[in-house]
Structure formats: structure tokens, C-alpha cells
Amino acid sequence: MLLRNLCRATLKYNIRYYSVKSLNKSPPKILITGGLGQLGVECAKYLRNKYGRENVILSDIIKPSKEIINDGPYIFVDILDFKGLQKVVVNHRVDWLIHFSALLSAIGEQNVPLAVRVNIEGMHNVIELAKQYKLRIFVPSTIGAFGPDSPRNPTPNVTIQRPRTIYGVSKVHAELLGEYYYHKFGLDFRCLRFPGIISSDPPGGGTTDYAIAIFHEIIRKGQYKCYLNPQTRLPMMHLKDALRALSEYLEVPNEQLLRRCYNVTAMSFTPEELVQAMSKHVQEIKISYQPDSRQEIADTWPQVFDDSEARRDWNWRPEIDLDNLVKLMFDEVREKVEANGYSS
Numbered sequence: 001m002l003l004r005n006l007c008r009a010t011l012k013y014n015i016r017y018y019s020v021k022s023l024n025k026s027p028p029k030i031l032i033t034g035g036l037g038q039l040g041v042e043c044a045k046y047l048r049n050k051y052g053r054e055n056v057i058l059s060d061i062i063k064p065s066k067e068i069i070n071d072g073p074y075i076f077v078d079i080l081d082f083k084g085l086q087k088v089v090v091n092h093r094v095d096w097l098i099h100f101s102a103l104l105s106a107i108g109e110q111n112v113p114l115a116v117r118v119n120i121e122g123m124h125n126v127i128e129l130a131k132q133y134k135l136r137i138f139v140p141s142t143i144g145a146f147g148p149d150s151p152r153n154p155t156p157n158v159t160i161q162r163p164r165t166i167y168g169v170s171k172v173h174a175e176l177l178g179e180y181y182y183h184k185f186g187l188d189f190r191c192l193r194f195p196g197i198i199s200s201d202p203p204g205g206g207t208t209d210y211a212i213a214i215f216h217e218i219i220r221k222g223q224y225k226c227y228l229n230p231q232t233r234l235p236m237m238h239l240k241d242a243l244r245a246l247s248e249y250l251e252v253p254n255e256q257l258l259r260r261c262y263n264v265t266a267m268s269f270t271p272e273e274l275v276q277a278m279s280k281h282v283q284e285i286k287i288s289y290q291p292d293s294r295q296e297i298a299d300t301w302p303q304v305f306d307d308s309e310a311r312r313d314w315n316w317r318p319e320i321d322l323d324n325l326v327k328l329m330f331d332e333v334r335e336k337v338e339a340n341g342y343s344s
């Protein structure tokens with residue numbers, strides 16, 4: 001089954017790749033903002049494989065490691081500096097902008113003024129820039145763009161959105177602004193609402209982070225104190241599926257898209273179910289539960305995400321289920337922990 005899915009994905013990928021080549025189009029020049037976070041580094045690797053090393057420029061306001069520099073082009077870009085952004089787009093002849101810079105849900109609640117600046121003012125800058133230079137712009141949204149008034153199981157693509165975090169508010173603002181610029185100015189705005197993304201890299205301060213931290217803590221110490229209740233169900237996806245979704249979505253012809261914002265997901269699980277799946281790989285897991293302020297956020301978010309519109313319009317299909325995710329995470333995190341040592 002997995003093999004069949006992989007073959008189907010490879011075939012699809014090749015067809016798309018061939019279609020770009022056969023039209024004799026040169027690959028797009030892509031700029032990723034906020035690129036040194038959980039998603040950006042792997043996203044750059046993924047897209048460099050597809051479009052060429054020099055065509056994907058990673059940027060952030062953080063000093064990069066040697067590995068980042070060796071991987072491909074990296075530059076300083078502060079999304080709050082409009083002139084600086086203009087200079088980069090002009091000098092590097094950017095075609096596509098992938099806008100990752102943001103403060104996530106939990107960290108955003110700790111510094112609301114900064115979240116307003118980065119998530120809302122930053123969005124104003126990049127969207128104006130994309131309009132001025134006719135860029136294709138991708139902005140990720142999130143399950144956090146929904147709130148207590150939204151249907152939670154399942155949460156459809158179009159429904160009530162009344163989030164209670166500044167992160168969610170800023171993402172609804174980004175979705176609406178993007179759709180407005182699309183209708184008003186013809187801007188090629190594309191947005192996927194992601195669930196919690198799981199990978200071995202450190203997450204940026206979200207509500208779904210437990211599902212990453214638990215692997216690091218169990219491998220290092222054999223125990224984990226979870227900040228969510230055992231029955232808190234949230235939609236999730238492995239990073240590999242998220243990057244494939246992003247990359248496939250960016251290549252869909254405009255006329256095929258009936259929306260500019262799509263829900264995508266792969267699975268939903270609770271901490272309890274995750275522990276159960278993990279227990280097939282380790283002898284003993286000591287887990288305790290001590291809910292904190294993130295529980296209140298999780299209680300307002302979707303439990304099951306309905307991504308049927310993405311499946312219908314551009315054939316979105318996740319490939320990694322819970323058991324595969326757990327296996328991948330054990331392999332990836334073990335490798336990291338062994339490379340960096342067990343104490344932290």
C-alpha cells in the first residue's frame with residue numbers, strides 16, 4: 001500500500017517536473033522568510049532538490065550555522081524592513097515568496113505586541129511586495145485560525161473562524177488579506193492551513209509541540225511530562241507530507257484552484273494514543289500529565305480537520321499515518337540525540 005502510494009507520488013512528481021521542463025521554463029527563484037525555524041531549513045532542502053541549489057534562498061534574522069551556509073544561499077532578511085525586502089527581491093530576481101516568519105501560538109501569547117508586529121505588520125510588507133513585483137506568494141495558515149465557535153470535528157474549509165489567540169487572529173487576517181489581494185489585484189496568493197507539523201527539529205513555541213518534545217524526552221530520559229490532557233485530540237502531519245503538500249500546491253495551475261486557502265491534514269491523535277503507538281518501539285514510557293495554559297488553546301482548536309476540498313481540487317493525499325510517523329520520529333530523533341549527546 002505504502003509502496004503503491006510512493007509510486008503514485010513519484011509518478012505525479014515526475015509528470016509535474018516534466019511539464020515544467022517541457023515548456024522550457026526556467027525554475028522559479030524562491031525566497032523563504034523566517035527560514036531558520038522548524039519548517040524553513042527542511043523546506044529549502046526539499047525545494048533545492050527540485051529546483052536547484054542556487055534557486056532557493058533561505059533568509060531569517062538569525063545567525064546561521066556552518067551547515068546552513070554550506071547547504072545553499074542564505075541571507076539576512078527582516079520582514080519588518082520593507083526597503084530591505086524590495087532590495088532582496090530585485091537583486092535576486094525573486095519569483096516566488098514563501099513567507100514563514102511568525103510567532104507561533106504559545107509564544108505569541110507571551111509577547112502580543114511582538115506577535116502583532118511580526119505576524120500582522122510583516123504580512124502587510126510581504127503582501128505589498130508580492131503585489132508590486134508580481135510574485136507568487138505562499139503563506140501558511142493553521143488549525144489555530146479556528147476557535148471555540150468553529151465546528152471542531154470535523155472542521156470544514158469554510159466555516160466560522162473566531163480564534164482566541166493573537167496567532168490565530170493574525171492568521172485569519174493573513175488569509176483574508178491574501179484573498180482580498182487575489183480578487184482585487186490578481187495576486188497569486190496561496191495558503192495552506194497546516195495542522196501541527198511533526199519533525200525532529202526544535203519547534204518554535206506552539207501548542208502542538210508536545211508531539212515533538214515527547215520523542216526527545218523519551219529517548220533521552222525515558223519519561224515525559226505532558227502539558228496537555230491525555231484526551232486532547234488535535235490534527236497532525238509529518239513534515240515530509242507538509243513539504244510535499246506545499247510543493248505540489250505551489251505548482252497547481254491557477255485555473256484549477258477553486259480556493260486560495262485550503263485545509264490539509266494527515267491524521268488526528270491524542271497524547272494517550274501517541275504514547276500507545278510509541279510503546280510499540282520502547283520498553284517503558286513514563287508519562288505524566290500537567291496541563292498548562294496551552295490546554296486552553298488546544299481546547300478551542302479543531303480535533304479533526306476536513307481537507308476534502310484540497311483532495312478534490314488538486315488531488316492532495318497524505319502518505320504518512322500515525323504508525324509511520326512514530327517510526328520516522330524515533331529514527332530521526334535517535335540520530336540527532338546520538339549526534340549531540342544524551343544530556344541536554
Ligand SMILES: NC(=O)C1=CN([C@@H]2O[C@H](COP(=O)(O)OP(=O)(O)OC[C@H]3O[C@@H](n4cnc5c(N)ncnc54)[C@H](O)[C@@H]3O)[C@@H](O)[C@H]2O)C=CC1
Nearest residue numbers: 034036037038039078079100101102140142194196197204
Ligand atoms: N510548525 C507548525 O506546526 C506549523 C507552522 N505553521 C506556520 O508555518 C510557518 C513556519 O513555522 P515554523 O517553522 O514552525 O516557525 P518557527 O517559529 O520555528 O520559525 C519562525 C521563524 O521566523 C523568524 N522571524 C521572527 N521574526 C522575524 C522577522 N522580523 N523577520 C524575519 N524572520 C523572523 C524566526 O527567527 C524563526 O526562525 C509559520 O508561519 C507558522 O505559523 C502553520 C501550522 C503549523
Ligand SMILES: CC(=O)[C@H](N)C(=O)O
Nearest residue numbers: 104105142206207208
Ligand atoms: C499548529 C500550529 O500552528 C503550531 N504548531 C502551534 O501549535 O502554534
